[in-house]
Amino acid sequence: MTNAKPFISSLQTVESQWTDYNGHLNMAYYAVLFDRGAEEMFEGFGLGADYVKRTNCTTFTLETHTTYANELKEGEQVRVETQIIGADAKRVHYVQQMFRGDTSYLASVLEVMISHVDMNIHRTAPWPADIQQKIDAMAEQHKAVPLPYQVGHKIGLPPPKK
16 A cells, blocks of 8 residues: 655635636636646755746746636635656656645646756756656656546547437
């Protein structure tokens, strides 16, 4: 038996200015909450604002896919769980799940691919060895965590009935 688990962010609160005319969290702000959760994990790898200033390297998002499962409302707290699916010398593929507070109420799932970029040359670049080691270690641990069924999901209408 394993006790592997995804990276769990600190609790965040849905702010009033993030809600739409339906009274729930607007889709744009799910991205803000997911991004903040990912930043916490990447900060732990040494990829925070200090890293960007010191090296002039950063990460760019290459692709995302969001699934909205349940609504969130103003004042509710959320946590973001981030799981690395794969990584190589320049990229990290991960999935995030957003839950209401400390419950199992799933609000949204986001699948992401990012790349490490050297801003001096505006090209992808390998992770520094110490950061690569941290990413690889977490990716290895996360192999034991079941993937959400939304990973790899593609959008489309069902075929017409005959």
